[in-house]
Amino acid sequence: MELLTVKDLSIELEGKPLLESISFSIRTGECTAMIGENGIGKTTLLKAIFGIIPIDEGEVHHSSNLNLGWMEQNPVYTESETVTEFVEQENNSLRGLKIRLQEYEKKLPAQAMGYSMILQQYMDAGGFEWEAKVERNLLEARIPKELWGQPFASLSGGQKTRVQLARVLMNDPEFLVLDEPTNHLDDESLQWLQDWMLKFKGTILFISHDRAFIDAVADSTMELTPTSIMKVNGGYTSFIKQKELDRQTQTALYEKQEQERKNLEETIRKYRQWFAIAHQSAGERNPFAKKRAMKNITRAQSKEKALGKLESERVEKPKDKKGINLAFEHSEMVAKRLISVEHASFSYPNGPGLFNRLSFEVKKEDRIAVIGKNGSGKTTLLKLLIGELMPETGEIKRHPKLKVGYFAQEVEKLNENHSLLDSLLDIPQMTQTDARTLLACFLFRKEDVHKTIKNLSMGEKCRLAFIRLYLSQADLLVLDEPTNYLDLPSRETIDDALESYPGAVVIVSHDAYLLKKMANRILAIEDGNVHDFKDTFQAYHEWKKESERSMEDKELEGFKKQLALRYTQLIHLEENDPDKNKQILQQLKDINNELAKLEEKGY
Structure with a gap:
């Protein structure tokens, strides 16, 4: 059954056509990912579909009483607004009654009559049940109670996403719209959101640039262009195929x-x-x-x-995917070992120790992914490798001829007054033809090459910085979140560039799709320890799951032994009191049931 149908929809902005003749439908219970280039109009389309902005032409059909939940990319909140208050804003009527009730409470007993009247209104409106639901939603979103009174603004990206979901779910929506829900999430929060979306019983339409996430949760994927929408069953990989x-x-x-x-x-x-x-x-x-x-x-x-x-009836010639086919010289580093970290320890002043006696090497053939929770020290490790930070003890040796390209520095070094084209023509031996060709490979085409850098979006600056880094003849690229702010076409271009890059790479990224394609070694940071896994990102996650499963198996085996021991102890108990004997029999039945469940699972 179709829950939403859009037919020949067109939207204009400031008199200029943004989208034309857009048609698609979404079935009840379907989880659909919407993808497309930055600025194409994805959020605008959603706002038009659900009546937030007007449409110029076309039809939108959905139930008139459709219970919609919308999680915005940039929610509005005040700096002082607490987590609980942010969730309560979903129902302004009850929120207003609660505030009035609190004001009357401060004036008791003088305002007892007014307090009683507001209290009755609050109870009739289900206020206390509503408060219980706020708490329940926050608990289900795994927001600790100690954070409920903290300012929403102080939360991490992952915590904010969870609180936003808790707020959206206050009205029990049947259709959820999520605008870039994966932005700024660490791996743990991404996994939580993925599991949550897979369990959600309603319909979901979400915008995302996270390819691995789309693969994990989407029943269908649709790409928006100015004049069409292409919808395919399955996730991003199915869509690309x-x-x-x-x-x-x-x-x-x-x-x-x-x-x-x-x-x-x-x-x-x-x-x-x-x-x-x-x-x-x-x-x-x-x-x-x-x-x-x-x-x-x-x-x-x-x-x-x-x-x-x-x-x-002529068919248009399909556009060939632009590849990076220019042959640029890179320095020939003969040495196999580029960096050697020997018993290095580091901590920030007044902070906990991040690394203790850390030792590993970076070799010429390495494509290393540095992974770990937000705040675990991933960026700090990169800065130690390039010499921006120094270890407190131990030593980090770099080959004397090693040339390192650091992505964050390249972004900072961009000359704001230069054009895109000028920025590349600064590079020795770069011709205008080669510069234009390379800019086109990275999706800067035609007149775009004359844009001034200060007028570029952050995503465009990141693309330009990556081009310069790619051409820097570095033996080692050190990349800290290079695909942040990038849309899917740009991420695909970065994938291709790294695949053809002849040097070594050390990368921090939450883009699991990219890491699966390019990493051949993993440095996993956990509680100050660094696990060096010499295999692919996919192999690491399979090993991690198996390790967690083995740990769970051991815990359950131990639990089974405890139950068996308790069973033996209860059997040998002799009581003269009939009530106590009944309790023992009930405990034996309960243990038998638990043992039967474990046996069903193979324990």
């Missing part, structure tokens, strides 16, 4: 039509040539020869009609 299949099919049809067009044009040319020769040689006294010559022009006209029909 289908899009490539469609491109190949369109290419084959285009090539077939091009061959037919050439054949028709050649046939028309020949028929007209034969007509001209036959007509010239027929003469006025040979009508039969003239008539036979006219057959050629009739055949030519027939083929011209066929050509006209072919042109009217």
